[in-house]
Amino acid sequence: MSSSATVRTARRRTLRIAAAVLTAAAGLTLTACSGADATGAKPAGRVDSGAAAVESNGTGSSAGAQESDAQAGSGAKADAQADAKPDAKVGGTGKGSGSAQAGGGGGAGVQRCHTSGLKAAFATGGDAVPDPDASGGTTASIVLTNKGSSSCKIGGFPGVDLKSENGGERWSLARSSKAFSSITLQPGDSTDFTLNLAMTKEETGFYQPAYADVTPPNETTSLTVEWPWGTLVDQRGATHPGTFVNPIG
Template identity: 45%
Template sequence: MSAMLNRAVRCTAAVLAVVAVGAGATACNSSSDSSASKAGAHSAAQDKGAESVSGVKVKEMAAKGSRTDAINVSSGSAGKRCHTGELDFKWGGPHGGRPDMEADNQQVASIKLTNESNRTCTLRGFPGVQLVSESGETWDLRRSADTPSTMTLKPGEDTAAVSMNILPVPEGMEGPKRFVPSKVLITPPDETSHVTLDWPYGGALLDQSGATRPGTFVNPIGIG
């Protein structure tokens, strides 16, 4: 009986450790060889870009080793780009869509960008996005593997957006470590100043802040 209890404790610790690094929890059984086999299967699934983390479905992953800042290589002329102070930032995707924070699969949260200056400017590349939790913890989002394109905004236009794939954790789900967003800091591509927005959707995300290929990540500036 004591041996079975010790084995259960070791398995529980192993599951929590794996969730903490964002690789997904592997179920434990009475055989260590079987556990190793399942762990290998999860690793192979992650390499293919699809897995399940404690029941939360992950359909896409950020690019491994991707950057988390707003600096982009070959992003075009600095004189033409939109500066932080020239843009207005408001939550809301196409047709007013909002993420379902009780879903067990990935959702999309979007921030519409409006050019409030009196000149035409461009946006190209990945913004810097940092989530701040209720307790003050921070999470710099990694980039997706998508290829950026140039977005041109005339004065008053709001056709560009920052979009994030996010991985919610339903309220009743036990086991996964949670990250409860409170604020979001956004730095436009190749800018050094940011804006701070309140997180409007409630809920919690699967905490993969230490993972190299998390299920929550930022996409390049795209159509809003």
């Protein structure tokens, strides 16, 4: 082989080797890029998912724990709703209950006694008759009877106005300082109150009532009864008269 042929052969070997080296390098480069893309996408997706889980519950718990927490939250919400319904029901029942609104005021539906449902009369039998000779004063009783068909409640001071035969001279009696409470009258039941009386037999300085107008507590109309007794000491202008009204019961 001539020297020129030997040189060409050596040059072709050098070119093949260089080409092979370039090919191998190119293959390695492509493989590295492909691997980086695959391993870079998937872990990135998992990291994003994990970060989202941490932000959603603030504890970094797993998805299964999140589902459990969600179920627990739903259960708590359902329990809260269940607890709220009985409360609302009880409140509604309480609001519509007549006995609850009455609250110990003599029973459900018991109203106060009105003038139209009462009748009044002086008690005149036995010890009810006032003693005109009593030096320290005496008493008379006025009886109030429930003439209606339902129960009613009464208590406190009635108003009592004494008036003359022609009604021209009136005496609104003062009230005592005694304590009082209310009572319930069934149909036909009665209660009473007393009048302290300063009676007199003198021919002067007296007042002779003909009637007594009795106004039940908290009412504006009165019941008129005849005065069955004698004369009273006229103390219509006195600060502490001996004739005055006591409370019912």
